[in-house]
Amino acid sequence: MNIYEQCYRQLKQSGQQAWTGEGYERAWRKLTAILQALSKKHVLPAPGSVCLELGCGNGAMASLFMARAGYQVYGVDISPTAIGWAQETFSTAGLAADFQQGDVCTLGMYHDHQFDLVFDGSCLHCLIGDQRQRCYRQIKRILKPNGVFIVSSMCGQPKRPEDRQHYRAEKYQLMRQGQPWRTLMPLPRLTAELAASGFIAFKTSVSENPWWDHATLCCRLI
Numbered sequence: 001m002n003i004y005e006q007c008y009r010q011l012k013q014s015g016q017q018a019w020t021g022e023g024y025e026r027a028w029r030k031l032t033a034i035l036q037a038l039s040k041k042h043v044l045p046a047p048g049s050v051c052l053e054l055g056c057g058n059g060a061m062a063s064l065f066m067a068r069a070g071y072q073v074y075g076v077d078i079s080p081t082a083i084g085w086a087q088e089t090f091s092t093a094g095l096a097a098d099f100q101q102g103d104v105c106t107l108g109m110y111h112d113h114q115f116d117l118v119f120d121g122s123c124l125h126c127l128i129g130d131q132r133q134r135c136y137r138q139i140k141r142i143l144k145p146n147g148v149f150i151v152s153s154m155c156g157q158p159k160r161p162e163d164r165q166h167y168r169a170e171k172y173q174l175m176r177q178g179q180p181w182r183t184l185m186p187l188p189r190l191t192a193e194l195a196a197s198g199f200i201a202f203k204t205s206v207s208e209n210p211w212w213d214h215a216t217l218c219c220r221l222i
């Protein structure tokens with residue numbers, strides 16, 4: 001079974017609210033502060049616009065914020081349990097959204113230029129090697145020409161000794177049980193990767209943590 005599916009089964013069974021488990025309230029406060037600031041600065045398209053969250057999980061983060069704010073919300077996640085969970089909670093709350101199980105590297109269910117906003121729900125850093133380029137190609141296809149792509153990603157270097165031990169610096173990969181687990185690259189490298197893939201970051205902010213940093217990059221198509 002896929003590792004993400006396994007995680008969501010456990011999270012749901014143990015009564016957690018979302019992917020971040022006990023850290024949900026903190027993660028929600030951080031995300032909403034970021035999205036509210038971007039909305040004030042008109043970086044987000046106007047409410048009513050069509051947005052997609054990549055790696056939406058159970059919908060309890062960006063998708064929830066966007067739905068409450070009046071956007072037309074779509075979400076995709078690899079875990080069927082997460083998607084079923086998102087559908088259930090949105091339906092109970094009377095919120096509309098289209099959640100589908102799928103892989104962000106092959107987004108054939110969406111048509112060309114469908115979205116005003118594609119929001120990376122901390123999914124990009126889960127993609128390893130050529131998965132990243134495959135995902136970028138899909139985003140370029142489904143984003144409207146004047147659309148916004150917001151990346152929310154781990155960045156920098158691992159700071160804790162136990163993570164440094166399991167970091168393959170030449171590939172920017174954190175390893176877990178001998179397998180690449182996360183892509184973790186310095187911000188200039190991430191910005192350069194985005195530029196080489198057709199996205200220009202016009203607004204970037206970084207939040208520092210004791211383990212590694214987390215960047216929000218607001219991008220447009222080049």
Ligand SMILES: C[S@@+](CC[C@H](N)C(=O)[O-])C[C@H]1O[C@@H](n2cnc3c(N)ncnc32)[C@H](O)[C@@H]1O
Nearest residue numbers: 004019055056057061077078103104121123126
């Ligand atoms: C770090 S979690 C974040 C979940 C949620 N967006 C949040 O903010 O709490 C990353 C999410 O990406 C999903 N994911 C990982 N790889 C994926 C892929 N290739 N296609 C679709 N979803 C993927 C995982 O199932 C997980 O829900």
